[in-house]
Amino acid sequence: MSKCLSQFWRTTQFVKGYYPSFSRLSSNYGENQMLRHSNTIKFVQHQRAWFMKKSEDAMSVPSTPSTPTSPAPEPYEIRAIKETDQEPVISFLRKFFFKDEPLNVAVKLIEFKDSTCVELEEFSIKSIKDGISLMAITNSGNIIGVCLNGKIDQNEPEEEEEECPNPKFSKILKLLAYAGKEGSKIIAEKYPDVEKIMFAKILSVDGAWRGKGIAKELMDRTRHIGREQGYGLMRVDCTSYFSARAIARLGFECVYELKYADYKENGQAVFVPEHPHNALTIYVQRISCTSP
Template identity: 30%
Template structure:
């Protein structure tokens, strides 16, 4: 599967050999700009994380054939965007509960906890009456290429991948206003939302306080 856009950006299925560049863009761009990662200082934590766990997990996701890259043919095939996506099943909810409860009390851990909360409460498997879903985990577009619709093209292409692989639905956790708006424009619906102001610690203080307009985390979904 590969498609070319008028500006010579090719979107195709991610390969294992793409991961070095994907990892670099994830670290340099996504971790520095995604609202919760930005607040939590994830970029520096990522620098200090031991290699292995995250990389092994991402490589296993790539092996599913559900991840995509966007390459700029006018710039020697430079990676300008990607989406990491994977199959999820009802039994994964329990696995995510354990991961959330055993997470270290750092930025990664706090994000894992809130994502588990919204996953559990959105309850897409019962809500849609399905036994598997294509979960769009991370969408990243190089800062120099934003505003060209690459993120939307990646999401639309991912829907096509989901249909071709027999997924009945696609799901995304949108931590920013802009990612939710993009998904909504493609026909995805908000099935659950959590205002950051309402998500508090034991002392009643909001755990995440992103700047406007990023005021809530939305779970977006679409039947394929």
């Protein structure tokens, strides 16, 4: 009996930490037990809901690739993005991606609701010409998700970094180039047999369609295209804590991490993103037919 009471006392101290009013409740053991159980469940549910919402809002992958939790409100299809789709894709990214990406937020790249960054938009869609990017589009013609993919050939020299006239976006490009090169070195050492890599640059889903499996379907289709075209790996560079968690849940392996606090110029961290975004991470997954 004393052991049970001791356990109950420790539990009440835990619950008091989240629910201060608990100490003012009736001292009746049965009532307190029921309330403790109810409050603990509510707390866990609240934390889970918060995490899932953040997972869906966060870059490089702002939406969570997950199992559908609700049916799609109308039929849609996954199809390749054509060069003629560039304008509607940019409009989609302005609404659901650019304003939430942690590095964009950290440097205030998109300061106002109607602000745009031409350099960011050009950078985001330049891989469309490769013909391996995908969109989810409804029967009524609304884009509800995009997966912008590029390709990396390990045997070809990396493109030289171009000068960017936008000082804020230039900082982001320098970080991406630095981390990208470091990650590529590790990948080349770890996977010497792989020549072609499918690079998922941006994955974003309409806020009203999240939780319906759109992101996962886009990633699955990307993987399928990669296998068909002889790519050995899929690669995702994540600047967001939540996107990294989402990609890890799909079975990707983290091969490189750069803490933002360690990326400095003149002794000062260049980026101080909002918590919990503290690192740029690079994930890969083997997709060749010889993989398990």
